[in-house]
Structure formats: C-alpha cells, structure tokens
Amino acid sequence: MTPIIESLDEVSSRYKALFVDLWGCVHNGREPFPDAVAALQRYRSKGGKVVLITNAPRHRKAVEGQLEEIGVARDSWDTIATSGDSARAAMFRGIVGKRVYFIGIDFDLTFFDPIRIVRDPVEIERVPLEEAEGIVCTGPFDSHADPDELRPQLLYAKQKGLKLLCANPDVVVDRGETREWCAGAIAELYTRMGGESLYFGKPQPPIYDLARQRLAEFADVADADILCIGDGIRTDIAGAIGEDLDSLFISGGLAAAETATRHQPDPERLEAFLKQHMASPTYAIGFLR
Structure with a gap:
C-alpha cells in the first residue's frame, strides 16, 4: 500500500532533486498554492534542486512568464x-512535415517561435x-467545448493519413474550479478514430530526457536521487513509474473527488483509485506542503 505522508519534509532528505508538476500541484492556473511554494523553497534552501516539469504546450520562457504573472516565487x-x-524540437525536425494545420488558440502561437536546440530546423508554415x-x-479551439466537435476535421485528417503532434498530453486540467479540455483529449480521440498521434510530454x-538535461546544468544527480511530484495518475505518476523514478502523488488535484481528498485522501478511496489505474506511487499526500 502506498504510504500517505503529511509533508514533503518527511521524505525530501532522501532526494537531491525534484521533478515537480505545475498545474494542480504548484498553482491552479490563476494563483499559486502558498503551501506548495513554501515547501519547494524549504527544499531548495537545504541544497535540493527543483525542475518544474510541465505538459504546457509552450517553451520554457513563456511558462516562466506565466509563473511570474500569477505570482509563483522565483x-x-x-x-x-x-x-x-520537446514537441517543438520534434516539429522543427520535420516529424509532421513542413506545412501544418494548427489546432489551438492564439495564446499558444509561441509554439512556433524560432528554436535554437535543433540544427538546421525545417521552415514550418501554418496552412489550412x-x-x-x-x-x-x-489544445482545442475552445477548452470548454466537447472535443468530439472536432471529429469532422479529424476524420478528414485520418483519411489523408496525417500525423497529429500532441504538444500537451494532459486530457483535462482544473483552472480554479473549472475543468478544461487539453490537447491530450483531442489526440486520444484521433487515435480512437484510427489516426496516429505523437506525444512528447509526460x-x-x-520530456524526462529534457528534464535530466536541464538538471545536469546545475548538478549531477542519479535517477535514484530524483523524486517526481504530480497529480496526474496517467501522466505524472505513469511517467515516473515508466522512468523507474520515485513519485509523490498529489491526490487533491485531478483526483480529489475520487480519493475524497480534503486535507488528506481517504485511505480506502486512495487505494481503490490506485488499484483501478494499476499505479503504485512511492508516496501520496493530499496537497503539496
């Protein structure tokens, strides 16, 4: 059974670095979670390194700007x-061709900004x-609309044999109290329809290779000394398990209702939830603190 801990401090001394999910763990899309930010500050004050690892479909400078805007302490x-x-690098290597159809909102057009980490990038053109x-x-054109509304376009794309590059494997996120659809929902639908979806996030x-590269700029850390923290059982926890990294499941995020999390998850509900998803995180906690 996955042990439920009361705070990050109980286990943090065992690790030299944290791979920390953002949405649902550190902020809710509108404002930071003060206890989570304080926990990370305490960890860093003792010499630990924190890599924020997010399925945001933007480059890190854009995410850094968003964190500053909503008040996450630097x-x-x-x-x-x-x-x-990760997905931008693949796109600029030509994984879905040079002429691409874009599904998303204007806010995410930074995805097409020039890239430095790819030698001789292909010239990408957005087309009908x-x-x-x-x-x-x-992501969808409208994050509150049923992804199934895109079925006609996806059917046409499947018939043409187009590959779909998914820049955010998350299916849903909670912005404040409102649940929104993400690119992962569209990619799942396309796959169910017989199309080919390509994923590069958790x-x-x-994305874990990229996180290790970014961490190596600050410290030489073995995998055994990394703890992954996240609220996505199919993304954060599945990714950590797949990489053979320890993990801390935040039950009060996407799975708050299923785990009956208030301050902490209900142990029986948590166990049933983890069993349903065939997941075994190293630890669990209601909220990062």
Missing part, C-alpha cells in the same frame, strides 16, 4: 522542462487543413 525552482519544448502535411495540436520519455 526562488522556489531552478529550471523548467516543458512538453512544448486541406493543404497540410501534418497537424500540430496545443508520460513519454522525451
């Missing part, structure tokens, strides 16, 4: 690895679906 983290960075060689999806290996 001294609570060392560096950032984003799904957007009828002219596209592939699809880039950072739980897939590329």
Whole structure:
C-alpha cells in the first residue's frame, strides 16, 4: 500500500532533486498554492534542486512568464522542462512535415517561435487543413467545448493519413474550479478514430530526457536521487513509474473527488483509485506542503 505522508519534509532528505508538476500541484492556473511554494523553497534552501516539469504546450520562457504573472516565487525552482519544448524540437525536425494545420488558440502561437536546440530546423508554415502535411495540436479551439466537435476535421485528417503532434498530453486540467479540455483529449480521440498521434510530454520519455538535461546544468544527480511530484495518475505518476523514478502523488488535484481528498485522501478511496489505474506511487499526500 502506498504510504500517505503529511509533508514533503518527511521524505525530501532522501532526494537531491525534484521533478515537480505545475498545474494542480504548484498553482491552479490563476494563483499559486502558498503551501506548495513554501515547501519547494524549504527544499531548495537545504541544497535540493527543483525542475518544474510541465505538459504546457509552450517553451520554457513563456511558462516562466506565466509563473511570474500569477505570482509563483522565483526562488522556489531552478529550471523548467516543458512538453512544448520537446514537441517543438520534434516539429522543427520535420516529424509532421513542413506545412501544418494548427489546432489551438492564439495564446499558444509561441509554439512556433524560432528554436535554437535543433540544427538546421525545417521552415514550418501554418496552412489550412486541406493543404497540410501534418497537424500540430496545443489544445482545442475552445477548452470548454466537447472535443468530439472536432471529429469532422479529424476524420478528414485520418483519411489523408496525417500525423497529429500532441504538444500537451494532459486530457483535462482544473483552472480554479473549472475543468478544461487539453490537447491530450483531442489526440486520444484521433487515435480512437484510427489516426496516429505523437506525444512528447509526460508520460513519454522525451520530456524526462529534457528534464535530466536541464538538471545536469546545475548538478549531477542519479535517477535514484530524483523524486517526481504530480497529480496526474496517467501522466505524472505513469511517467515516473515508466522512468523507474520515485513519485509523490498529489491526490487533491485531478483526483480529489475520487480519493475524497480534503486535507488528506481517504485511505480506502486512495487505494481503490490506485488499484483501478494499476499505479503504485512511492508516496501520496493530499496537497503539496
């Protein structure tokens, strides 16, 4: 059975670095969680390194700007690895062609900003679906609309044999009290329809490779000394398990209702939830603190 801990301090001395999810753990899309920020500040004050590892479909500078805007203290983290960075590198290597159909909102157009980490990047052109060689999806056009509304476009794309690059494997996030759809929901639908979806964020290996590279800029840390923290059982925890990294499951995020989390999860509900998802995180806690 996964042990439920009261605070990060109980186990943090065992690790030299943390890979920490953002949305649902450190902030809710509108404001930071003070206890979570304080926990990370305490950890860093003792010499630990914090890599924020997020499925945001943007490059790290854009995410850094968002964190500053909503008030996440800069001294609570060392560096950032984003799904957007991993997916952007793949796009600029031509994984879905040069002419792409974009599914997303204007806020995420930074995805197409020039990139430095790819030698001789291909020139990407956003075009109508009828002219596209592939699809880039950072999220739905409307995060509150049923992803099934995109079925006609996806059916056409499948018939053309287009690959869909998913820049954010999350299916949903909670912005404050409102649940919103993410790119992962569209990619799942496309796959169910028989299309091919390509993922580069959690739980897939590329974003963990990127996180290790970013961490190596600050310290040489073995995998056994890394703790992954997140509220996504299918992303954060599945990714950690796949990478053979220890994990701390935040039950009060996406699974708050299923685990009956108030201050802490109900132990029986937590065990049933983990069993349902065939997951075994190293530890669990209601909220990062």
